[in-house]
Amino acid sequence: MSGQAVTARPAGDRSVGAPVIELRGVSTRFGTQVVHDGLDLTIRAGELVAIIGGSGTGKSVLLREIVGLQRPTAGTVRLLGTDIWQAPEAELAAVRRRFGMMFQDGALFSSLTVAANVEVPLRESGLVPESLVAPLVALRLAQAGLPPDAGGKMPSQLSGGMRKRAAIARALALEPEVLFLDEPTSGLDPITARAFDRLLAGLCEDLGITVVVVTHDLDTLLSVAQRVVVLGAGRVAGDGTLAEVMAGDDPWIREYFSSRKMADANTSSR
Amino acid sequence: MFQGSPALVSPSQSCLIEEAPQGGVLRLSGAWRLARLHELDEALGHCAAGGGPGPAAGLRVIDGAALAALDTASALQLCRWLRGVAGADPGALVLQGFDPHHERIFRQVAEASAGLAEVPADRRYGALAQLGAAAQELGAMLVGHLSFFGMVVSESVRVLRAPQRLRVRELVTQASRVCISAVPVVALVTALIGLVFAYLLGLQAEQFGANIFVVDGVALGMTREFSPLIVATIVAGRSGAAFAAQLGTMRLNEETDAISVLGLSTAQVLILPRILALVLSLPLLVFVGDVAGLAGAALIADTMLDITPSTFIARLHDALALKHVVIGLVKAPVFALLVGVIGCRMGMSGDRDTRTIGAHTTSTVVQAIVGVIVLDALFAVVLQELGL
Numbered sequence: 001m002s003g004q005a006v007t008a009r010p011a012g013d014r015s016v017g018a019p020v021i022e023l024r025g026v027s028t029r030f031g032t033q034v035v036h037d038g039l040d041l042t043i044r045a046g047e048l049v050a051i052i053g054g055s056g057t058g059k060s061v062l063l064r065e066i067v068g069l070q071r072p073t074a075g076t077v078r079l080l081g082t083d084i085w086q087a088p089e090a091e092l093a094a095v096r097r098r099f100g101m102m103f104q105d106g107a108l109f110s111s112l113t114v115a116a117n118v119e120v121p122l123r124e125s126g127l128v129p130e131s132l133v134a135p136l137v138a139l140r141l142a143q144a145g146l147p148p149d150a151g152g153k154m155p156s157q158l159s160g161g162m163r164k165r166a167a168i169a170r171a172l173a174l175e176p177e178v179l180f181l182d183e184p185t186s187g188l189d190p191i192t193a194r195a196f197d198r199l200l201a202g203l204c205e206d207l208g209i210t211v212v213v214v215t216h217d218l219d220t221l222l223s224v225a226q227r228v229v230v231l232g233a234g235r236v237a238g239d240g241t242l243a244e245v246m247a248g249d250d251p252w253i254r255e256y257f258s259s260r261k262m263a264d265a266n267t268s269s270r
Numbered sequence: 271m272f273q274g275s276p277a278l279v280s281p282s283q284s285c286l287i288e289e290a291p292q293g294g295v296l297r298l299s300g301a302w303r304l305a306r307l308h309e310l311d312e313a314l315g316h317c318a319a320g321g322g323p324g325p326a327a328g329l330r331v332i333d334g335a336a337l338a339a340l341d342t343a344s345a346l347q348l349c350r351w352l353r354g355v356a357g358a359d360p361g362a363l364v365l366q367g368f369d370p371h372h373e374r375i376f377r378q379v380a381e382a383s384a385g386l387a388e389v390p391a392d393r394r395y396g397a398l399a400q401l402g403a404a405a406q407e408l409g410a411m412l413v414g415h416l417s418f419f420g421m422v423v424s425e426s427v428r429v430l431r432a433p434q435r436l437r438v439r440e441l442v443t444q445a446s447r448v449c450i451s452a453v454p455v456v457a458l459v460t461a462l463i464g465l466v467f468a469y470l471l472g473l474q475a476e477q478f479g480a481n482i483f484v485v486d487g488v489a490l491g492m493t494r495e496f497s498p499l500i501v502a503t504i505v506a507g508r509s510g511a512a513f514a515a516q517l518g519t520m521r522l523n524e525e526t527d528a529i530s531v532l533g534l535s536t537a538q539v540l541i542l543p544r545i546l547a548l549v550l551s552l553p554l555l556v557f558v559g560d561v562a563g564l565a566g567a568a569l570i571a572d573t574m575l576d577i578t579p580s581t582f583i584a585r586l587h588d589a590l591a592l593k594h595v596v597i598g599l600v601k602a603p604v605f606a607l608l609v610g611v612i613g614c615r616m617g618m619s620g621d622r623d624t625r626t627i628g629a630h631t632t633s634t635v636v637q638a639i640v641g642v643i644v645l646d647a648l649f650a651v652v653l654q655e656l657g658l
Contacts, residue, residue: 111625127304129311132347135383139346142382156623175304175341206374207342 017045020210026075037234048204048211053231059214099178100171106163108155114166115151121173144169161192178210185217197224284313293330302344314351329358335367345379418615425537440543448509449551457562464563465570472575481575488567489590493598497559502605506638510613514634517617518627545610552606553599609638
């Protein structure tokens, strides 16, 4: 199961795809605090999904539960066909090679150069011939939109946006089928943030990578997200295209989008 | 569609070159994936090597009709092979029968890899250059310590002029960490050293029937030399390292920047309380060390050398001049200043990354211990000259 690709799908048809992520009845509690309460969610191959929700609705926790960093209190998490919290270690190791994750502040290894950071997964996997390591690192940096000279720099010498790009380059190293990003545009200026959105859309459309983004950035939702999942009250409070979600009657969703409408109204009336 | 005769077939059937009237055709088949890079490398090697440069040289067309998968890593490998072995420009080749998805990936990689500069490897330097760089680094570090010490002195003067600026609460917190929680380990270590020292002295003194002089030796040695040295070493390892790690982490988290932006001085909020706590605590710890060391010696003297505790104390009265105890206690704040300045300076300097914090923490301990021993030797020489 874990050996074969899930992304295989009829050419040109972007709507059909096998389920890549399946959450069934996921519950998370920290002491008495309930974060998720029987949450169900399916994400299919080739989708670009944005997960939104108010502070404390467990967006980042959900991401950590999907990638196997944090065990949910109850429920099953299947990623690329593998039950993350039941599978033996060998099967997990195979799955870990097939997804990439970008953490909020990059989580680059601060004692390694950017190029060495990207090299880590390539070398550790043992799949890449020695002669191809350096060119592949250069390709990943280019794919993430970094200039070639960034490779020799230490993470501490990079700007916030470049650090995030370097983190994406590392996450892309092993041709992931799924890419998880935690707040990729937070702390970035709007121009850099939009370039980031285009990068994500390109990864999804050109390379066929399934992209799951936790974000607060309305522009990301408007410009690239094919599907928006709203978390609220421990469950999925809204799910669908942006228009479908906006038409829902969840009070938080209404408030969330009305803040944007007001901002638009203010600028246009000036 | 033309029917060419297969010229070369690679063992894994991933690629083969066919001769055709309009030029060579490279037929790709199977899954071109990162997981199979080694296999594909071999297949491409066979493709070219079998017929020499001939078949690979005249490539015009790539046929991808039989491709099951193509990812960017294998596309990069193919592009490099095309450029290097086949001498073809991947962007200029005709793609035939490609899945649109595969074609997009190939085009993208062909374009992206065209002007790709590989990250240059680190430059290596010769032994002499490394020695020079190390010497320069050491010099810069010592000058840095000195200027940091100057900053601490000038900040102290400022606090002396306006004593309300002293962070009493922080000072007390630090003093309790540096002093009170260090008492058990200091007492244990000095008691054991006093015990061992008295025992070894006793073995020698017994041969001359001069058991009682063990008290003279232990009293002088512990109070004047051992206790200050041992306590300073323990504190360098406990508190010096803690200062460097704490301050380094605070700098990494931009907490020190937050302090500056709030209009506070990091020297007054963070550095002075730490150094002052150390300077005040070390004499107290040395006194604890004196007492524990002598107690350890008295214990072994009682059991092994037939010197009862009351005899021990009476002899202590006669033999131990107060000046030795005072000299030991005077050294302590000087050692404390050294350990505190090195710890704080190492925490507040260098790059903001985890490796620097680790390296600086280790370096603090080494520097502080070496510095304490050098200072102790200086004390010995100076006090000798002064006749003390």
